[in-house]
Amino acid sequence: MSKRENYISWDEYFMGVALLSGKRSKDPSTQVGACIVNTQNKIVGVGYNGLPIGISDDEFPWQKQGSFLETKYPYVCHAELNAILNNIGISLHGCKIYTALFPCNECTKAIIQSGIGEVIYLSDKYATQDSFVASKKMLEKAGIAMRKMEAQQKHIALSFEEGDV
Numbered sequence: 001m002s003k004r005e006n007y008i009s010w011d012e013y014f015m016g017v018a019l020l021s022g023k024r025s026k027d028p029s030t031q032v033g034a035c036i037v038n039t040q041n042k043i044v045g046v047g048y049n050g051l052p053i054g055i056s057d058d059e060f061p062w063q064k065q066g067s068f069l070e071t072k073y074p075y076v077c078h079a080e081l082n083a084i085l086n087n088i089g090i091s092l093h094g095c096k097i098y099t100a101l102f103p104c105n106e107c108t109k110a111i112i113q114s115g116i117g118e119v120i121y122l123s124d125k126y127a128t129q130d131s132f133v134a135s136k137k138m139l140e141k142a143g144i145a146m147r148k149m150e151a152q153q154k155h156i157a158l159s160f161e162e163g164d165v
């Protein structure tokens with residue numbers, strides 16, 4: 001029997017882990033996941049957008065509109081920052097971060113400070129917002145590579161049916 005040919009690429013694997021991680025998010029509008037990978041293609045951190053530890057998902061707002069303090073925005077910890085903070089306790093120097101959504105300016109500062117060398121994203125849907133324009137400016141100046149992921153396989157299905165393994 002010869003080798004299976006339609007296995008997923010490293011990019012698809014790591015972005016897949018980021019997307020699966022985003023499935024844990026309680027944000028009703030936008031679920032973001034991130035996955036950090038070292039130079040040996042080992043996963044060293046994952047995260048998704050959610051409230052900080054100890055803050056109840058049910059007691060804080062998830063809305064987008066209204067006065068700032070009544071929206072989710074001041075409280076949610078972004079996927080990329082969570083992935084950095086959840087790392088396995090190593091230097092992230094030279095690592096890559098896979099994120100479903102292009103990083104905001106706050107996460108970008110953390111990405112730069114942690115030594116991550118490349119940002120791979122799927123969506124850049126907020127590209128015209130100031131925060132994301134600022135991110136690109138900083139990433140460019142800091143010499144951090146950015147690329148939009150082009151997946152060969154647009155959909156990957158997972159089954160938890162034991163008979164499917």
Ligand SMILES: Nc1ccn([C@H]2C[C@H](O)[C@@H](COP(=O)(O)O)O2)c(=O)n1
Pocket residue numbers: 027029030031032048049050064072076077078079080099101102103104107
């Ligand atoms: N790169 C990003 C961008 C956004 N997020 C989080 C922050 C919010 O929970 C949500 C965006 O909400 P929306 O304004 O689309 O309703 O996604 C992130 O984790 N990483």
Ligand SMILES: [Zn+2]
Pocket residue numbers: 078079080081103104105106107108
């Ligand atoms: Zn962010």
